[in-house]
Amino acid sequence: MRMVEEGHVMDLKYVLEPKSIAVIGASKEPGKLGHVIFRNFIESGFQGNVYPINPNTEVILDTKCYPSVLEVPGSIDSAIIVVPAAFAGKVMQECAEKGIKGVVMITSGFAEVGNVKGEQEIAKIAKDNDIALVGPNCLGVINPATRVDSVFLPMYKLKRPKLGEIAFITQSGAVGSAVVDLAAEMGVGMSKFISYGNAAVINETHLLEYLKEDKKTKVIAAYVETTKEGRRFIDVAKEVTKEKPIILIKAGKTAGGTKAAASHTASMAGSAEVYSAAFKQARIIEVESLTDLFDYSKIFMQPPPKGSRIAVLTNGGGAGVLTADEIEKAGLKLAEFSKETKEDLRRKLPSYVNISNPLDLAGDADTERYKFALDLLMVDENIDAIIVILLFQTISLDSSVNKIVLSAAEQNRKPIIVLSIGGQFTNMNKQILESSGVPTYSSPAIAVNALSKLAWYYRCITQGVCGPL
Ligand code: COA
Numbered sequence: 001m002r003m004v005e006e007g008h009v010m011d012l013k014y015v016l017e018p019k020s021i022a023v024i025g026a027s028k029e030p031g032k033l034g035h036v037i038f039r040n041f042i043e044s045g046f047q048g049n050v051y052p053i054n055p056n057t058e059v060i061l062d063t064k065c066y067p068s069v070l071e072v073p074g075s076i077d078s079a080i081i082v083v084p085a086a087f088a089g090k091v092m093q094e095c096a097e098k099g100i101k102g103v104v105m106i107t108s109g110f111a112e113v114g115n116v117k118g119e120q121e122i123a124k125i126a127k128d129n130d131i132a133l134v135g136p137n138c139l140g141v142i143n144p145a146t147r148v149d150s151v152f153l154p155m156y157k158l159k160r161p162k163l164g165e166i167a168f169i170t171q172s173g174a175v176g177s178a179v180v181d182l183a184a185e186m187g188v189g190m191s192k193f194i195s196y197g198n199a200a201v202i203n204e205t206h207l208l209e210y211l212k213e214d215k216k217t218k219v220i221a222a223y224v225e226t227t228k229e230g231r232r233f234i235d236v237a238k239e240v241t242k243e244k245p246i247i248l249i250k251a252g253k254t255a256g257g258t259k260a261a262a263s264h265t266a267s268m269a270g271s272a273e274v275y276s277a278a279f280k281q282a283r284i285i286e287v288e289s290l291t292d293l294f295d296y297s298k299i300f301m302q303p304p305p306k307g308s309r310i311a312v313l314t315n316g317g318g319a320g321v322l323t324a325d326e327i328e329k330a331g332l333k334l335a336e337f338s339k340e341t342k343e344d345l346r347r348k349l350p351s352y353v354n355i356s357n358p359l360d361l362a363g364d365a366d367t368e369r370y371k372f373a374l375d376l377l378m379v380d381e382n383i384d385a386i387i388v389i390l391l392f393q394t395i396s397l398d399s400s401v402n403k404i405v406l407s408a409a410e411q412n413r414k415p416i417i418v419l420s421i422g423g424q425f426t427n428m429n430k431q432i433l434e435s436s437g438v439p440t441y442s443s444p445a446i447a448v449n450a451l452s453k454l455a456w457y458y459r460c461i462t463q464g465v466c467g468p469l
Pocket of ligand 1: 024025026027028029032033034053054055056057067068081082083084085087091106107108109137138139172173174
């Protein structure tokens with residue numbers, strides 16, 4: 001997507017979908033960032049050409065090394081710059097001369113430490129030459145679809161997420177790597193990962209514009225310390241949220257946090273209240289913790305609920321009660337099952353099961369009992385979404401129940417989420433569900449709050465009713 005900024009045209013496709021890449025500062029030394037990035041490209045399965053650039057080395061990982069991008073025969077779409085800040089201006093100028101249109105600059109040592117002049121210099125070269133510059137002082141980008149991966153953390157330490165529909169943009173590299181790690185571990189897919197550091201040229205507003213048009217992205221998760229163009233960010237976000245949700249965490253809200261943000265990415269943070277009010281106006285879902293950012297984003301892979309009537313299916317009474325409490329607190333409603341559903345449930349379920357919502361299938365519930373009940377809840381028009389509580393500690397519940405939940409979820413008829421609290425065996429089962437697209441949660445409050453955001457967003461977008469549920 002082309003973006004015009006003060007008369008300059010920049011296109012992030014060169015950064016995220018390049019056909020050829022140069023790693024400037026690639027090194028033979030396994031401990032250096034330039035080595036890890038180059039190795040990751042070799043090992044990630046990237047289909048295009050990758051050129052290591054280093055004036056002091058001839059071959060890196062069996063690949064011919066060039067002293068400068070200017071020596072590389074043929075064109076290069078994108079460069080990753082990982083040389084010290086003192087050389088960044090020079091190599092940036094060479095990128096411009098070579099006609100490179102996308103740059104990710106990992107290098108630190110710019111505005112965040114007072115080197116404003118150095119940052120302005122590289123930004124000017126980028127803008128004057130229509131280069132989409134991401135960074136400096138960033139972790140890199142990942143596009144699982146094209147296998148572009150400039151993140152400087154080794155793959156054996158940081159697993160990469162599979163291809164999915166969540167785009168994650170982050171000003172902080174460390175926050176980014178933690179969320180990527182979590183997503184990869186749980187099997188949650190990402191469409192794009194972009195760490196944008198100091199945002200000398202490409203900022204969060206440009207990224208929203210790009211991701212709005214990105215067909216592979218269904219939901220945008222963002223960690224933001226500040227917005228470079230506050231008013232325009234909100235205006236763009238307003239347009240984006242008409243089509244896809246934005247889940248955002250704003251860091252640097254306290255006096256201490258604001259000071260930390262300034263020395264982290266040279267951010268000037270604004271008042272928390274002003275930000276929150278503006279986010280609300282743009283229908284951005286603001287969260288307060290990184291786990292919420294992750295937990296709320298993944299629920300948006302579910303189909304839109306028609307309303308806020310929730311059914312709870314459980315094999316443990318207490319977990320059902322806690323969930324019922326949270327449903328009420330969040331402004332959602334416990335669904336009243338239809339007459340037919342109640343009659344069918346009564347006919348087949350043991351007499352010690354109360355036919356009510358939460359539907360407690362009892363401590364001896366097995367996969368068959370869950371299947372019977374879930375099938376009925378799926379077709380009940382009085383139910384808009386289902387929370388399936390699976391307490392795997394019981395003797396009769398085993399992993400075969402996952403198939404039942406997955407096949408219900410695959411119908412894509414209404415949102416289904418799983419609440420499962422426990423240790424190793426539970427986590428193994430949650431991973432199976434999560435990696436197949438069923439969001440799983442460990443806490444009734446988080447599960448219900450995530451569901452309430454989903455219900456709120458679709459009500460707001462489709463009916464224009466954006467107040468609390
Ligand atoms: N073109 C290409 N390569 C060049 C070069 C040039 N003009 N000038 C130097 N190099 C080479 C060096 O020779 C070296 O390769 P070598 O190992 O073969 O000697 C390589 O580039 C790296 O340079 P070096 O001086 O060894 O730097 P470094 O690897 O120790 O550090 C950075 C470079 C970018 C990693 C460092 O300056 C930095 O910014 N670190 C922080 C990064 C960070 O935290 N970013 C934010 C994350 S959220």
